[in-house]
Amino acid sequence: MIEETRHPHPHIDPRRPRDLSSPQTNPPVFAWKPGDAPAPFGLIVARDEALRDVVLQADGLADPMFLPERAFDAGRYWWTWTAGGDQAEPFSFEIGLDAVTLEVPSAQVWLDRLTLAHPRINIRKEQVAELRASIAGARADGWAQLKAVADGLLAEPHEIDEPPFLPDRQKDYDAFFRTWAPILWSSRRFVKGAEILALAWLASGDRRYARAACERMTSISRWDPEGSSHLSHNDEAHMSVIWDGSKVVDWVWDEFTDEELAVVIEQFRRRGEITFDHMHNRGTYGVTRFDSHAGREIVFLALLAMVFQEHIPQAREWLEWLRPVLCGIWPVWAGDDGAWAEGPSYGAAYVTIMTMFATALKRGCGVDLYRRPFWRGHAQWRQWIFPPWVEWMGFGDHSERWRGTWLGNAALVGRIDRESGARELSDYVAEFE
Template identity: 55%
Template sequence: DLTEPVYLPEKAFAPGRYFWRWESGGEQSEPFTFEIAPGAVTLEIPPAAEWLARFAAGHPRIYGTPGQVADLRARFAQSTSPTKDKLLADAAWLLGESHHLAEPPFLPDINRDYEAWFAIWYEILWDSRAFVKGAETLALAYLLTGDVRFARAACARMASIAQWDPDGSSEVNHNSEAHMSVIWHGPKACDWVWEHFTDDERAVVVAQFRRRGQNQFNRAQDRLSGDDRAGLS
């Protein structure tokens, strides 16, 4: 019996036919079944502690390792493509934009004035998406070129976002879109320019991501609490 609706076994199941069902509040589903063919590819994912330990000691860690950076930059420098041109043009344009985004206001009561709620929510959604995506673009340009101007601009953006209170107006249960803007694009940006944060910037950035991660986890757990928690057997 499982207490969570998602289960990732550490070892692959042997070929064969398997059955499962869910239960909640004393109710039980009909049995479901799936089959693993003898020729199926074996893919095992180790426990979280093990794969976390496999991360490189330095950065980058996402989509690459420190030892791959020099070759990556050399190949990028020799390449020609519209995608490369667009990335560098976008990054150069972003250098001239503001790297500060003010913390958004709290959303009004959606039940009292939907139009007012939507107008504020919509603006926050796209402003925060573009701002943090811009940090990711700048960070990628730095990763591929080594131009520190791009790195510092990305750092400034993520340091600005880190000033937002993770438990405030961008808390996941109050405004999930503002929260998601940070945790979707922000981690890659931070990873790729990690060494160019000041110590103070890095500490604030890490603290806010840690809190946002905890809030996201709590949200998932809260949805499984009480009568909403389904058991699998």
């Protein structure tokens, strides 16, 4: 018998489903902490504690997690994991009739369902004409606001210098911060500007916006992924490239020159490899590592793989690993009730980032993660912990009444309310306007 230690804290004992639990999503994700037990692993799920009436058996697993593709019938089950001919203590769980059935197909199915044309993230090529027609009608006000910002961006430079290396923060933190902070904010703003320009191109068909977005993404794609913006040296600079970058490239794909596109593809290929190595080969997210930045990088890697799948041979491998992580393990700082253990500020940032993937998967692949109970629970939690009239909300850092924080909270709740189909928090969102 493989020895394991039970603990109430899920970051110390990350086994899922917990013993005697009733998962609210069917099928549940299975995860365990292997310790010194080497891969490959096995998983057995049975209807009896002796594990004879087997309903699911998975062998040869490279990672200590598994998300079945098919839901279980209602009832009680027992599960265990195996390694090296030995097995762990069986845990039991019960699938109730009220559990949400959410079957997530393989990553290969995701890729098969994605259109081969661009754009493919959030909007398909065949939907662009409808979007452009709407700016003279239902979206006229929104277009006027977007156009004003995009026109301002057209007047700005579309080149960005590669950042310098950071000073040693252990020797001189002030010097480190003076270098690090401008790199963070200037690179974020630069790519966010490219996103706005790309959206203006989609909405209007005005190639001035597309050309500016292409120039920006080509410029930042000339950075050396192994240099000053390498993930291990300055992860914020690394993430500035891939945060919104994949989406921008998708939206203006056909407007790049061949030479520009080759530079962009190579940049994102190498950034993807670096991110996968950092996320997969240096601990298992949700099992042995729970660092906050990892919660961003899993999303950015998934979007990168979806946009560049034809040009990066490892894209399917990355998505197969990310499938149980993003569709089962996540969130590692919350449960089905939606409360975020890091507080509402960090929760807003990381849940908003996750909506990027959830929406892309829903729109592009027909898999609706917003049906998981967490989403509705999180929106309701925000209603109670973050009333519109509050001057200081507490429960974590960045608790001051900053305009961006207030509007970001309202935008997140509104998005969840729409995407989950709850349609119950519009009055709450309106109070922030």
